[in-house]
Amino acid sequence: MSNAQALEIEDSFMNKRLKLYNYEYPDNPAAKGVAIVLNREITNTEGVKIHYLIPGKAMLAVIPWHGKRTMTVLAIYAPTESNEAKIEFWDAMCNLWLTVDLPVPDAAGGDLNLAPDALDRFPHHADPDTNNPDTKAYTHGKTAVGTTEKKKRGMEEERDALLNGPKPTVPPRPNPTPAPPPEPDPPIEETASDPRDGKSQAEIAELVVAIEEKINDLVDQFRERLIATRRIHQDDDRIPDDVHIAKEGEAVRILGSFIGNGVDAFGVWTPVLEKIDSDYARWANLNPTLIMRKNVNGMPPAVMKHILKAQNEFINDSKSSMISREMLMAPRSQGGIDLLDWKPGMKPFYC
Numbered sequence: 001m002s003n004a005q006a007l008e009i010e011d012s013f014m015n016k017r018l019k020l021y022n023y024e025y026p027d028n029p030a031a032k033g034v035a036i037v038l039n040r041e042i043t044n045t046e047g048v049k050i051h052y053l054i055p056g057k058a059m060l061a062v063i064p065w066h067g068k069r070t071m072t073v074l075a076i077y078a079p080t081e082s083n084e085a086k087i088e089f090w091d092a093m094c095n096l097w098l099t100v101d102l103p104v105p106d107a108a109g110g111d112l113n114l115a116p117d118a119l120d121r122f123p124h125h126a127d128p129d130t131n132n133p134d135t136k137a138y139t140h141g142k143t144a145v146g147t148t149e150k151k152k153r154g155m156e157e158e159r160d161a162l163l164n165g166p167k168p169t170v171p172p173r174p175n176p177t178p179a180p181p182p183e184p185d186p187p188i189e190e191t192a193s194d195p196r197d198g199k200s201q202a203e204i205a206e207l208v209v210a211i212e213e214k215i216n217d218l219v220d221q222f223r224e225r226l227i228a229t230r231r232i233h234q235d236d237d238r239i240p241d242d243v244h245i246a247k248e249g250e251a252v253r254i255l256g257s258f259i260g261n262g263v264d265a266f267g268v269w270t271p272v273l274e275k276i277d278s279d280y281a282r283w284a285n286l287n288p289t290l291i292m293r294k295n296v297n298g299m300p301p302a303v304m305k306h307i308l309k310a311q312n313e314f315i316n317d318s319k320s321s322m323i324s325r326e327m328l329m330a331p332r333s334q335g336g337i338d339l340l341d342w343k344p345g346m347k348p349f350y351c
Helices: 003-010 083-099 141-145 148-164 201-229 267-284 290-296 301-315 325-329 342-349
Strands: 018-024 033-039 049-054 058-064 070-077 107-111 252-254 257-259
Touching: 003 018, 018 058, 033 058, 033 070, 049 083
Parallel strands: 070 107
Antiparallel strands: 018 033, 049 058, 058 070, 252 257
């Protein structure tokens, strides 16, 4: 790109969004050259420093980035005329960083006109070797090309060696003498004997029953002390008087279930059963026919479906179940939870 073409772009509508830095090639600006384009909408274009290195072949831009940080970008268009021209170009690039105070590039782009592998060329062929392919030429062969990081490190090392002398060699650190392994802990002597030693199966069963009775006695004592003192532990604060503590045999209804210690499971249903018996006696006084008696026990399928749905939502915490209902109703020995099956018990109530 020539400078005239670059000025034409800057005078067009594209200048509102793009900032162009052009470095034309003197001999053939229409076919060669390098340029760096910045997006004004996402890049700070104020205070950009441009280093014009080799006409039409290399330029360096230092872009303000974040805070005091900068982003250094190197644009390269390496020669293609001959291998000697390539070596001369990369020698000149290395000499610039060794003699001029230039920042090390954070990113490099363009056309290096190098191929790390013969397969990258068409037709396939490798770059010829040189006398020093692994030093500053970076021109021929996979080893010499390397990456941008390798070039940066090579430039820094050569510049530091020129300015400050070679880096001192650090002797290898001696391996520390390994610490001896810790001595094993002495075995713990078991002083308590197993109460089951030397006893028959019947004696062990009697011992288990005695232990269970002792535990039950301790639980009863704890419950009596809790009701009397309203404290779980002796040092705890007293449970407020407005908090009800259920007594022995007292049933408390929670989520439709009657919970309590020593509660008579049949007794809690006595009021419900008495109401059912009362309703049957009242309906019998009307002298109903057999069909009417059957309809008294009617439960529409929609009601049963609603009950089953409510049970499923309660079991699965209102979430879609990953386990089938048949599996949940299976016994525990088969992986289920013995879920109550309502359908067989409801069949006599269908209308």
